[in-house]
Amino acid sequence: MEEHRLTTGSTEAATSEPAAPVARTRPYEGMFVAFNKEARKTHEYLEEHIQALLAKVGAKVARFHKWDQRQLAFEINGQREGIYYLVYFEAPTDVIAHLKREAELSELVLRALVLALDRIPTEEELRKRSSSAEEAMREGEELRGEGGYDGGRRPRSDRRGPPGPMGPMGPGDGEREREREAEPG
Amino acid sequence: MPKKKSRIALARARQRRYKKFVDRGPCRFCKKEGLVIDYKDVGTLERLCSQQGKLFSRKRSGNCAKHQRQLKNAVKQARYVGLLPFVG
Numbered sequence: 001m002e003e004h005r006l007t008t009g010s011t012e013a014a015t016s017e018p019a020a021p022v023a024r025t026r027p028y029e030g031m032f033v034a035f036n037k038e039a040r041k042t043h044e045y046l047e048e049h050i051q052a053l054l055a056k057v058g059a060k061v062a063r064f065h066k067w068d069q070r071q072l073a074f075e076i077n078g079q080r081e082g083i084y085y086l087v088y089f090e091a092p093t094d095v096i097a098h099l100k101r102e103a104e105l106s107e108l109v110l111r112a113l114v115l116a117l118d119r120i121p122t123e124e125e126l127r128k129r130s131s132s133a134e135e136a137m138r139e140g141e142e143l144r145g146e147g148g149y150d151g152g153r154r155p156r157s158d159r160r161g162p163p164g165p166m167g168p169m170g171p172g173d174g175e176r177e178r179e180r181e182a183e184p185g
Numbered sequence: 186m187p188k189k190k191s192r193i194a195l196a197r198a199r200q201r202r203y204k205k206f207v208d209r210g211p212c213r214f215c216k217k218e219g220l221v222i223d224y225k226d227v228g229t230l231e232r233l234c235s236q237q238g239k240l241f242s243r244k245r246s247g248n249c250a251k252h253q254r255q256l257k258n259a260v261k262q263a264r265y266v267g268l269l270p271f272v273g
Contacts (some may be wrong), residue, residue: 073269113265133214139216
C-alpha cells in the first residue's frame, strides 16, 4: 500500500507540473507621507525614493504628484510636518504587502496608505467629487438652519459657557469655533 | 402623590422628544449622485467630527447608515495618515 502511494506520487510529479500562480493586476491609490529635516530645503529626493519603492515591487505608476505639504495632526516618528504624495498605480495584488513592508522599513516614509480601486479616476472625476462633497455639506447646513450639521439642536442653557475638560458639547461649539476663526489674530 | 403616567402617555412623550430627529429629509450625501466620501476631503470630515475628534452620530449629523459607514472608514484612514487627530 505504502509502495503504491509513493509510486503514484512520483509519477504525478513527473507528468503534470504545477502551474505557477499568476497574480491579478489591479489599480491602487497610494498616499505616502514622507519627511525629514532636509525636506524643508528640497524634497525631490523624497519623490525619487517613493518612486524607487514602487519600481522595486514592479508597480506601474499612472499618476504621481505632490498632494500637499502640511502640519501633521500628531507627531509621527518625531516629525510634525509631512509631505503627502498621491500615487495612482497598477500592480499585481501579491506585491502590496511587500510595498507596505518596504514603506514601513523606510526612514523617509512616515506613513503609507494603499487602497484598492476599481479603476484609476480621471482628473475631471476627482475635481467633481470634491466639489460635490463640499456642496452636500453646504446644503446640509442650509437645511438644518443655524445649527448646521448638529441636527437642528438648539443650545440648551446647560450647554452654554466655557468648554469643560471633556471638550465643549452641543452645537454651540461649532458657532464658537467659527467666531474664533473669524476674529483677526 | 403625583399621578403616575400611563405607558401610552410615556410613549407619546418619547415620540415628541425624538420627533425633531425623525422628521428629516434624506441624508445630505444621498442627494448628491456619484458622490464618494474620501479621506482626503479633510474639510468635510472635520465638520462632521467633534472638537475631540470623534465622529458625530447619525442622529446628530442626519446621515444615512451607508454614508455614515463610508465616513467612518474615511475618518479612520485620514487619522492613519495624520490628516485628522485620533484625540482632539
